Amino acid sequence: MTAPAGLLAALREIVGSERCLSRREELLPWECDGLTLHGSLPSAVVLPRDTHEVARIVRACRRFDTPFVPRGAGTGLSGGAIALDGGVVIECAKLDRILAIDGANRLAVVQPGVVNAALSQAVRPHGLFYAPDPSSQMACTIGGNVAENAGGPHTLKYGTTTNHVLALELVLPDGERLRLGSATGWSPGVDLVGVVVGSEGTVGIVTEVTVRLTPLPEATETLLVLFADVVSACRAVGAVITSGLVPAAMEIVDRRTIDAVEASVYAAGLPRDAGAVLLVELDGPAEALPPQIERIRALCAVEGARVQRARDDAERERFWRARKGAFGAMGRLAPDLYVHDAVVPRSRLPEVLARVGEICDRHRLRLSNVFHAGDGNLHPNISFDRRDADELARVVAAGREILEACVAVGGVISGEHGIGTEKRDFMGLVFSADDLEAQHRLRAAFDPDGVCNPGKILPTPRFCVEANPKARGYDHVPL
Amino acid sequence: MRQLFEGADPAVSGAAAPGGAIPEGPLAAIYAGTLDCVHCGLCLSSCPTYRETGRELSSPRGRVHLMRAVAEGRIEFGATLAEEAYLCLGCRACETACPSGVRFGRLLEETRAAVEHAGLRRGFARRLERFALRRVIPNRRRLRLAVDALAWLQRLRLDRAALAWLPRRLAAPLALAPRVPPRAARRPLPWRTRPVMDLAVASQSDVMRTHRASVPKPPRGRVLLFTGCVMSELFGDVHHATARVLAANGFEVVVPHSQVCCGALQAHAGDAAFARELLRINLEAFAGARADAIVVNSAGCGAALREAGDWLPGEGDALARRIRDPLELLDEVGLRPPAGSMHARACYDDPCHLVHGQRIREAPRRVLRNVPGLELVEHEDPTSCCGAAGIYNLTHPEMSDAILERKLRTLAAADPDLILSGNPGCLMQLRAGSRRLGLRAEVLHPMTVLDRAYRNQES
Numbered sequence A: 001m002t003a004p005a006g007l008l009a010a011l012r013e014i015v016g017s018e019r020c021l022s023r024r025e026e027l028l029p030w031e032c033d034g035l036t037l038h039g040s041l042p043s044a045v046v047l048p049r050d051t052h053e054v055a056r057i058v059r060a061c062r063r064f065d066t067p068f069v070p071r072g073a074g075t076g077l078s079g080g081a082i083a084l085d086g087g088v089v090i091e092c093a094k095l096d097r098i099l100a101i102d103g104a105n106r107l108a109v110v111q112p113g114v115v116n117a118a119l120s121q122a123v124r125p126h127g128l129f130y131a132p133d134p135s136s137q138m139a140c141t142i143g144g145n146v147a148e149n150a151g152g153p154h155t156l157k158y159g160t161t162t163n164h165v166l167a168l169e170l171v172l173p174d175g176e177r178l179r180l181g182s183a184t185g186w187s188p189g190v191d192l193v194g195v196v197v198g199s200e201g202t203v204g205i206v207t208e209v210t211v212r213l214t215p216l217p218e219a220t221e222t223l224l225v226l227f228a229d230v231v232s233a234c235r236a237v238g239a240v241i242t243s244g245l246v247p248a249a250m251e252i253v254d255r256r257t258i259d260a261v262e263a264s265v266y267a268a269g270l271p272r273d274a275g276a277v278l279l280v281e282l283d284g285p286a287e288a289l290p291p292q293i294e295r296i297r298a299l300c301a302v303e304g305a306r307v308q309r310a311r312d313d314a315e316r317e318r319f320w321r322a323r324k325g326a327f328g329a330m331g332r333l334a335p336d337l338y339v340h341d342a343v344v345p346r347s348r349l350p351e352v353l354a355r356v357g358e359i360c361d362r363h364r365l366r367l368s369n370v371f372h373a374g375d376g377n378l379h380p381n382i383s384f385d386r387r388d389a390d391e392l393a394r395v396v397a398a399g400r401e402i403l404e405a406c407v408a409v410g411g412v413i414s415g416e417h418g419i420g421t422e423k424r425d426f427m428g429l430v431f432s433a434d435d436l437e438a439q440h441r442l443r444a445a446f447d448p449d450g451v452c453n454p455g456k457i458l459p460t461p462r463f464c465v466e467a468n469p470k471a472r473g474y475d476h477v478p479l
Numbered sequence B: 001m002r003q004l005f006e007g008a009d010p011a012v013s014g015a016a017a018p019g020g021a022i023p024e025g026p027l028a029a030i031y032a033g034t035l036d037c038v039h040c041g042l043c044l045s046s047c048p049t050y051r052e053t054g055r056e057l058s059s060p061r062g063r064v065h066l067m068r069a070v071a072e073g074r075i076e077f078g079a080t081l082a083e084e085a086y087l088c089l090g091c092r093a094c095e096t097a098c099p100s101g102v103r104f105g106r107l108l109e110e111t112r113a114a115v116e117h118a119g120l121r122r123g124f125a126r127r128l129e130r131f132a133l134r135r136v137i138p139n140r141r142r143l144r145l146a147v148d149a150l151a152w153l154q155r156l157r158l159d160r161a162a163l164a165w166l167p168r169r170l171a172a173p174l175a176l177a178p179r180v181p182p183r184a185a186r187r188p189l190p191w192r193t194r195p196v197m198d199l200a201v202a203s204q205s206d207v208m209r210t211h212r213a214s215v216p217k218p219p220r221g222r223v224l225l226f227t228g229c230v231m232s233e234l235f236g237d238v239h240h241a242t243a244r245v246l247a248a249n250g251f252e253v254v255v256p257h258s259q260v261c262c263g264a265l266q267a268h269a270g271d272a273a274f275a276r277e278l279l280r281i282n283l284e285a286f287a288g289a290r291a292d293a294i295v296v297n298s299a300g301c302g303a304a305l306r307e308a309g310d311w312l313p314g315e316g317d318a319l320a321r322r323i324r325d326p327l328e329l330l331d332e333v334g335l336r337p338p339a340g341s342m343h344a345r346a347c348y349d350d351p352c353h354l355v356h357g358q359r360i361r362e363a364p365r366r367v368l369r370n371v372p373g374l375e376l377v378e379h380e381d382p383t384s385c386c387g388a389a390g391i392y393n394l395t396h397p398e399m400s401d402a403i404l405e406r407k408l409r410t411l412a413a414a415d416p417d418l419i420l421s422g423n424p425g426c427l428m429q430l431r432a433g434s435r436r437l438g439l440r441a442e443v444l445h446p447m448t449v450l451d452r453a454y455r456n457q458e459s
């Protein structure tokens, strides 16, 4: 779908022609995000450089009745940043300034396009870091993190993005600017910041974020625990949590993933003979760590595991880089990767993993697992080739069965990657029609006309279609 | 919405459906290479052109996406990919970031060759570039004439005058050109430099004489020195320094005289055929001599020669295995610590084609840390491109300047006396940049610093 000519002229007037693209060949790279299952070409891409431009862009889109989608680095894994319905992509990557670092109050004010890792790097000299650390942190943006309520390995101890956003500025779908929350972290009334975090770009465009910073721990220890298989590693994770210890992170990497990572630029010398490795990070006061290490050693020994300790910071960093490069490394197995995301009660992890294995075997799919075990947040990764229609169908079928299996044990359909287009039509697995309608109404309070990232998260309910036939201006996700 | 790529949009191309036929001709190799990309996006923030523009289109992932779409016939092979193929610096930072092993540098060369093949680049600038790359750069006599001419311009200060009235495209090369070194530094190396058997002989230091004189060091072997094209003319002093430092470390250094330009610049400009011709000549030049390694002190040439197997499988691979960066070699065999010292605060800025192209990051730092008096300080982002990228600073001056400025800001923040980089293009770019921004640091090749330390010239 092409953008109305008047809209393009208006957008060019706001940002200049360099920062407004509209030819099909130029737009193609924006047709998908980290999820290559779904694609949709935007009608234009604009790159604002300040909040004022964002507001003007939004108003121009409204004038020409065209929906719009904010986008960060496009590392999202649920189709959140693609434009349905001939929408305009508002690319926030160049809103990339750190506006203030306040060491005394442990906070920073940033624009949404600031890269997650760049923020942590910038505040390091102040003895601080930004705790949410998605594995994509070297590329993904704070805006995208806010929209997806991103987590990461260290979520286990430090929480997800929502625990670290104090205040934000939003350009609403009508072009108005709105400030929510307060730098103190306390704001009376309904927690509207909490509504925006995790809203996947459907309630407006975040243009400024005030984040909480965390003091760097005095000491950090990273353990590499070698197990015979993934299931015994899961049992050990359960035992550690039950014991009352709170490690900063507990991540499981299975054999197939180890092989792929070790073949890549992120090779860290992970043992090739282990069925699975568990990365455990402990941090805190230096004298507190040795006894914790001993307890973990003992708990893992029950499962017959061997424990190694990262010798120094360099080795620790290599381990983490390997962990974080793991998804990408799977590209060595096949052209595409479907990174699944679901959460189950931790105690059910072993049985769910076994079930996921069965499902993939039945569908003749290549499965690997690398996940935030401490949180019960699993990421079954399925390698495939999107050019093979039959395999594609099996991937989609297996994806659905995996979610059903998770829900069956009391789990939910997403841990941190969001719903987007990917799981929109599965919302019914966990929410009743009433629940969904309540969510619709909340969203409509921000975006009554459904123009801001339409077609995401919520399945289109009947009453919406009746009220606004345009809401069906796209096809359903072919699942 | 649709599942991605279920079919080409007939309205646009009508070409082969992506799910079906695999393309033929120059696009086939490109297509295969693009399949390595899983679209994870981890490469984005390492890409200078993405960081400058924020455009997915100008990112590694976006470029691979376009290449694939063209190969699949979803879009026509047209101006957009051609422009992106040349807006890309070829710095290969994306390869260092990519967990999936996408060989971006290779893909880029193939795409540029296809762009040339399809006649998507035309005009005077391209013809001039091709003339320079085919006729001048690889021809020792013509290159020498050109450099002589430049020397005269500089001596008569005509270059300054020319800068004022020449259009920017033509003025840029003059502004960037380094001062042509005096004749003495441009004299060719002797075909052979004997190894220094005993370190103390090379040094004038009393301390060293008393401590080391009694311990003669055996020669460590023989190496061949690759001299390249521009390096010899504009950075001949670096060659001399390299030979002296290697000799001081017990190597006999031989310079095969029939060697020619490595072909990297031509291949980067999409002229793969000509690059292959040059490689054939070099294969012959280096085949005869028995030696332990071929030392290449220009990162760009080294990266190209290490990938000679891509151009000529078999023979090329054999040559590639013998290539060493001098700092890598010294790190491997263990540097004989210089007698003299070099009291300075230095920033080592990784040449892209060493750190990303040849994956050599720590070796130069380890070697430099052994130079007495040299204090190595890390600046922010040492592995990102300086914007030189071969002739990029001439073809894309605005982008190149923006990238250079970012680089110089981080360097200025570390306030070094010396900026070290082992690649001629980077040396020129960083020199021109620091001159413009008034940085006080001297920009040197690491081998020059080692040489000064051996010669005990305090600076």
Ligand SMILES: Cc1cc2nc3c(=O)[nH]c(=O)nc-3n(C[C@H](O)[C@H](O)[C@H](O)COP(=O)(O)OP(=O)(O)OC[C@H]3O[C@@H](n4cnc5c(N)ncnc54)[C@H](O)[C@@H]3O)c2cc1C
Residues within 6 Å of the ligand: A033, A034, A069, A070, A071, A072, A073, A074, A075, A076, A077, A079, A080, A081, A092, A112, A133, A134, A135, A136, A139, A140, A141, A142, A143, A144, A145, A146, A147, A148, A149, A150, A151, A152, A153, A200, A201, A202, A204, A205, A206, A207, A324, A327, A328, A416, A417, A453, B039, B040, B041, B042
């Ligand atoms: C290799 C890899 C590893 C990953 N690991 C993790 C992980 O450990 N934990 C995790 O949580 N996620 C992970 N992800 C998923 C992804 O990185 C996160 O969802 C991330 O937060 C997305 O950020 P982005 O900048 O790429 O956003 P995008 O993908 O560009 O956008 C994501 C969503 O945010 C919205 N959005 C973007 N900018 C704004 C804005 N300014 N205002 C409002 N909405 C906006 C978009 O509309 C979209 O809905 C991983 C992805 C990859 C590829």
Ligand code: SF4
Residues within 6 Å of the ligand: B046, B047, B048, B049, B050, B058, B059, B060, B063, B087, B088, B089, B090, B091, B092, B093, B094, B095, B104
């Ligand atoms: S080679 Fe450099 S400029 Fe080109 S895509 Fe890779 S990182 Fe970007």
Ligand code: SF4
Residues within 6 Å of the ligand: A328, A331, B036, B037, B038, B039, B040, B041, B042, B043, B044, B060, B061, B064, B094, B097, B098, B099, B100, B101, B102
């Ligand atoms: S890092 Fe590699 S696999 Fe990931 S998007 Fe970039 S090129 Fe593709």
